[in-house]
Amino acid sequence: MITIYDRADMAYVLARDLDPRLIDLLRRRFAALVTPYGDLTDWTEFIVVEPGDTEADVERELGFSPLVNPIDGSRFGAPTFQPFWDHLISAAGYFEQPPRGGPGC
Template sequence: MYVLRDAAAVRAFLSAGVDAELQGLIDGRTGELAEYTDEIGELVTFIVVQAGDAVEQIDAALGFGILSNRFDAVPFGAPGFTPSWDSLTEHTGWFELTYVLSDDGFGIVVYVPKAEAQASELLAMCSRYAAADAQREVQP
């Protein structure tokens, strides 16, 4: 897993020859936020999950459980579960979860690869809610 907390970390990560789609996603987000700050780390931390990362590692980086609602702790799959991310976007090879954590707009963006070696419950949650969001967008 990669935790990118500032512009230098983002530049180093992107210069290491990462997946082209992921590079475009991170470049896009940093570009959107660049007009608001000189130091991207003041507004966002990027977490790039790698295949094989344990959910507990992701939780530690986030500061809360990715598979549960961060406000009421109801876990994915339990009755009453509602997601606590602010947006979930499905891309060709990645899921992008955005959490806005404070009134000043600071947030965490988590990129989850659609890799078969990834935690199956995390992929199941992302797939389920991305599909539900897509269905809501199609309905009038």
């Protein structure tokens, strides 16, 4: 798992030998953080889940599992599961799910 908290982490990740599609996607997301209205670079966290990372790893990092509905406890894949996230897209072979906040939000 790659966790990016600030500018230093961004620079480190962009210098790593990672999939060029991921690097391009991250560059675009990082660039979008700087706007005429302000700079959100140090207020935004990125987590890249890699092969081998488990749901427990993701939950430990995020404080919740995106695979479990926090209201009724239903799990992704169950017939009763209703996604609780606001947005999920596929970009450059990666899924992006920007949560609107941490636990309790």
